[in-house]
Amino acid sequence: MRINETLKKPMLEAKYLNVDNTDRYRPIIRLFYLNYEKLKYWIYQEEVYEELKEDPYFQEYTPEQCQQDLTALTAWGNLITTQDTRRVTTIEEFKNKKFRYQLSKATVEIERMVIRVENLFIESSSLEPTLLERVRMNLEKIPQMQNEEPEKIYSWWNNLGSDFIRLNQNYQDYMRELNSVKAEQMMKTQEFLIFKDRLIEYLRSFVKSLQINASAIEQYLKNTEEHQIIAILEKEAKYEVSIPQIDVELTKEMILDKVTGRWQSLKEWFMATEDQQSEVVRVFDTTNEIIRKITRYAARISELSNSGSNRREEYHKLAVMFSKCEDIYEAHRLAASVFGIEKPLHLKGLSGRKTESINSGVFEEDPHVVTVLPRVRTYKEKAKRSGIADRSKEKEAVRLETIRRLEEEQKLLRSYIKDGKISFAELPEIEPHVRDVFLLWLSKALENKHFRGKTESGEIYYIENADTKETCMLHAKDGILQMPAYTIRFEEKK
Helix, strand or coil, X not given: CCXXXXXXXXXXXXXXXXXXXXXXXXXXXXXXXXXXXCCCCCEEHHHHHHHHHCCHHHCCCCHHHHHHHHHHHHHCCCEEEEECCCCCCCHHHHHHCCEXXXXXXXXXXXXXXXXXXXXXXXXXXXXXXXXXXXXXXXXXXXXXXXXXXXXXXXXXXXXXXXXXXXXXXXXXHHHHHHCCHHHHHHHCXXXXXXXXXXXXXXXXXXXXXXXXXXXXXXXXXXXXXXXXXXXXXXXXXXXXXXXXXCCCCCCHXXXXXXXXXXXXXXXXXXXXXXXXXXXXXXXXXXXXXXXXXXXXXXXXXXXXXXXXXXXXXXXXXXXXXXXXXXXXXXXXXXXXXXXCCCCCCCCCXXXXXXXXXXXXXXXXXXXXXXXXXXXXXXXXXXXXXXXXXXXXXXXXXXXXXXXXXXXXXXXXXXXXXXXXXXXXXXXXXECHHHHHHHHHHHHHHHHCCXXXXXXCCCCEEEECCCCCCCEEEEEECXXXXXXXXXXXXXXXXX
């Protein structure tokens, strides 16, 4: 083992765990960490003080003590500060230096180590689209798990939970790194342009995978019966209790409460509730905001590079041209050509020109008439009285034409129904509007719990093979769509 200089230095970031005021420092760090988990990285002193005061232990806590604690944690490297100038309204507030505080990277890792002792898990940060796909594939095995042995259910549940935890924590870590002070400082450098495109492509690939898999997972969770997953989780809890543990007493109720809580967290991650939006929406918005921020910084760097170009030769040439002017009037004309007219004359009302020729003069254009109205509040235009025209014939003609068009469309749609069903794998090349109607019927049935739906004309239908794994190619005049080989069956009218 080789002892280097880094190994000899004391680790000040861990000092808050074992000092005189640890009972105040640790709740502050835990408060920052919990907000970090919710993607709230920056916190003000007032917010820290208000959160701590809600606990009875901190009833006698003062703002001065809070300021001292935050200063101490900043000195040890646990917190990173930046002065907030956006809220400043007076010079006095600017002098008082209102700060925002953020957890340092080392403190996040230390706090995670502490939480790991409290039976939580930690993984490295990255955005892995494969985790979304693995979560989706594991959820698709729920019907299969109902009849499996407890050992397989336990393995399946562990894989699903591990992938979900890694997905959540890796995303949070990666977003925090991109939102850190160090990342923002690096984005302002010229070297950032080298791998800017690679970073944006990486984030966009994650967003694309998120859109595809999250939508499928949400739809699958909506269609999953609650009693099915409860039965599976009860088998998993029963098997986990049967595993011998040393110096740990576990009951089935404890394990079932834990696994149902994790299942509820997974549902809330992908599905929105009445009170709050899903975590997927937050992930999507945060990632897109990072992409926009990267693009803004890159554009700003490019503008700064272009603005610093050397124009000495251009200025010298302009100076020579001005020196050759015979009088001040010629210099004025040259200045107007180079810098623009100082007081331009704006002509209003030339909106409808008959020609786009640049050689056409103002006097060659048609006059523009402006009706001047009195500038008094009591002025009102005289209403033009007219009788009510009889348009009953036109309305009747439009109504008959609409009925005829709808009958033709219904006749065309019925022509594709063979033996009371529509098999997408057997359809010939169809019109785009016919395809849109069939896909609309299909989506209505798939959103229904029993895979049933009703057409505009009142016909009831259902999907025969809603769980099919086969695919087919649906040909239309505007393109080819690859889709599951569904079959729509129409019920006979009684």
